[in-house]
Each structure stands twice: as C-alpha cells, then as structure tokens.
Amino acid sequence: MADTEERGPTSRAAQRRAAMLAAAQEAFLRDGYLGTNMDEIATASKVSKQTVYKHFGSKEALFVEIVTSMTVRAGDGVHDVSPDVQDAERITDYLRDYAFRQLTAVLTPQVVQVRRLVIGEAGRFPELAKALYDHGPQRALDSMTDVFAKLSAGGLLHVDDPRLAAEQFNWLIMSGPVNRAMLLGDDAIPTRAELRRHAENTARLIVAAYRPV
The missing domain is CATH 1.10.357.10 (Tetracycline Repressor, domain 2)
Structure with a gap:
C-alpha cells in the first residue's frame, strides 16, 4: 500500500505535466509563439497559471x-x-x-x-x-x-x-x-x-x- 501511495503523487504530477505539454503544443502550433498565452495553456490543461510557471518557468x-x-x-x-x-x-x-x-x-x-x-x-x-x-x-x-x-x-x-x-x-x-x-x-x-x-x-x-x- 505504501508503494502505491508513493507512486500516486508522482503519477499525478506526471499527468499534469503531460497535460500542460499537450495543451501548449496545440496552442503554439495553432497560434504561434506570440499568439499563445499562458492563461490559455493553464485553462486547457485544467491547472492554474502558477502551476504552469512552476513547472516551466516562462513561456x-x-x-x-x-x-x-x-x-x-x-x-x-x-x-x-x-x-x-x-x-x-x-x-x-x-x-x-x-x-x-x-x-x-x-x-x-x-x-x-x-x-x-x-x-x-x-x-x-x-x-x-x-x-x-x-x-x-x-x-x-x-x-x-x-x-x-x-x-x-x-x-x-x-x-x-x-x-x-x-x-x-x-x-x-x-x-x-x-x-x-x-x-x-x-x-x-x-x-x-x-x-x-x-x-x-x-x-x-x-x-x-x-x-x-
């Protein structure tokens, strides 16, 4: 059980990161660099903008x-x-x-x-x-x-x-x-x-x- 619990948070973090990357890729390819904003990526990946910045630092x-x-x-x-x-x-x-x-x-x-x-x-x-x-x-x-x-x-x-x-x-x-x-x-x-x-x-x-x- 302990092993499952240890893997749980890591798995959720990996899933959030994958969701942010997928949303960012779609946005950049569709709208270009200048046309993409971090709020849009956060909304599409169902996380806060602060979470996006925490993982990647900057656009x-x-x-x-x-x-x-x-x-x-x-x-x-x-x-x-x-x-x-x-x-x-x-x-x-x-x-x-x-x-x-x-x-x-x-x-x-x-x-x-x-x-x-x-x-x-x-x-x-x-x-x-x-x-x-x-x-x-x-x-x-x-x-x-x-x-x-x-x-x-x-x-x-x-x-x-x-x-x-x-x-x-x-x-x-x-x-x-x-x-x-x-x-x-x-x-x-x-x-x-x-x-x-x-x-x-x-x-x-x-x-x-x-x-x-």
Missing part, C-alpha cells in the same frame, strides 16, 4: 521544451537502429529504410509546423534554433556518421570521411522534400510512395559513390 522555456520534445520524439524511431548488415547486397536496402524512416519522421504536418515556428522566432530566441538543430539535424548527422564508419570498417563501403558521407546522405534525403514542404505548405508533403521512391534513389546513389573498388 519561452515552455516553447523550448515543446520544440525539444517534439524533435526528440521524431528522431527516436530513426536513429536507434545500428547497422547489422553482413551482405553488401543489403546495404542499399538498409540505407533506403533508414532514409524512409527519417523522411516520414520529419515530414509530418506537426513537425514541419514547429520547424517553421522556430525559423520565425530564431532571431529573437536563438536557443530555440539550437534546440531544434541539436536534437534534429545534429543528432541525425551523428547517427549517420556512426553508420558510415561501421559500414566502412566492415569493408562494405569505402568511406574515407564518414562525417562527409553522413552530410551528403542526409541532405540528399532531406533537401528537396523538406524544402518543398516548408515553403509550399502541407499539401506539398510527398506521399509515402513518393518518399519511398526518393529514399530508394538516394540509397542507390550513395552506395554507388562509396562502393569498394
């Missing part, structure tokens, strides 16, 4: 938390799979699947919208852009660098500079689809079939460039 800190959590969640399903490829013929399949996971994680309306918001506020709140970069592109590049280093060490690719290969792969994956979605709106987000085809072509190009001779 700016709450926005940073939203940007960070959304970016981390988007990357969690992409960068947690180490290459377990022993057959050179399967490298293209591995890189295609990796590219497709990254594209589908980033090219959701919510993630695209938060990227637009961060770019719009980057001059005023540079820490927002840093949070997005550190947990998004930087995390992707670090993961891809490790992937190319392992594939090269195993003799499956010949990569002198894994970081450069990671940057090439990342921007071949992201540049066209993400730029169109960012600038032309959610209707410009490619279909899953289009993303899979783009991922396949990108993987084939990279494997051709780094195939051992």
Whole structure:
C-alpha cells in the first residue's frame, strides 16, 4: 500500500505535466509563439497559471521544451537502429529504410509546423534554433556518421570521411522534400510512395559513390 501511495503523487504530477505539454503544443502550433498565452495553456490543461510557471518557468522555456520534445520524439524511431548488415547486397536496402524512416519522421504536418515556428522566432530566441538543430539535424548527422564508419570498417563501403558521407546522405534525403514542404505548405508533403521512391534513389546513389573498388 505504501508503494502505491508513493507512486500516486508522482503519477499525478506526471499527468499534469503531460497535460500542460499537450495543451501548449496545440496552442503554439495553432497560434504561434506570440499568439499563445499562458492563461490559455493553464485553462486547457485544467491547472492554474502558477502551476504552469512552476513547472516551466516562462513561456519561452515552455516553447523550448515543446520544440525539444517534439524533435526528440521524431528522431527516436530513426536513429536507434545500428547497422547489422553482413551482405553488401543489403546495404542499399538498409540505407533506403533508414532514409524512409527519417523522411516520414520529419515530414509530418506537426513537425514541419514547429520547424517553421522556430525559423520565425530564431532571431529573437536563438536557443530555440539550437534546440531544434541539436536534437534534429545534429543528432541525425551523428547517427549517420556512426553508420558510415561501421559500414566502412566492415569493408562494405569505402568511406574515407564518414562525417562527409553522413552530410551528403542526409541532405540528399532531406533537401528537396523538406524544402518543398516548408515553403509550399502541407499539401506539398510527398506521399509515402513518393518518399519511398526518393529514399530508394538516394540509397542507390550513395552506395554507388562509396562502393569498394
């Protein structure tokens, strides 16, 4: 019984925090940073404004938390799979699947919208852009660098500079689809079939460039 009682307050606090984050995310994505106020977030999450400030300190800190959590969640399903490829013929399949996971994680309306918001506020709140970069592109590049280093060490690719290969792969994956979605709106987000085809072509190009001779 004591164990249940100890877990109860923590669970309730976690539920309140989750409710505040959910309400804040909805408000920021709908109304932007300037159009969102803490009273609205408190009302939507059924807590007092003082409780919101107690948990997050400020509207700016709450926005940073939203940007960070959304970016981390988007990357969690992409960068947690180490290459377990022993057959050179399967490298293209591995890189295609990796590219497709990254594209589908980033090219959701919510993630695209938060990227637009961060770019719009980057001059005023540079820490927002840093949070997005550190947990998004930087995390992707670090993961891809490790992937190319392992594939090269195993003799499956010949990569002198894994970081450069990671940057090439990342921007071949992201540049066209993400730029169109960012600038032309959610209707410009490619279909899953289009993303899979783009991922396949990108993987084939990279494997051709780094195939051992």
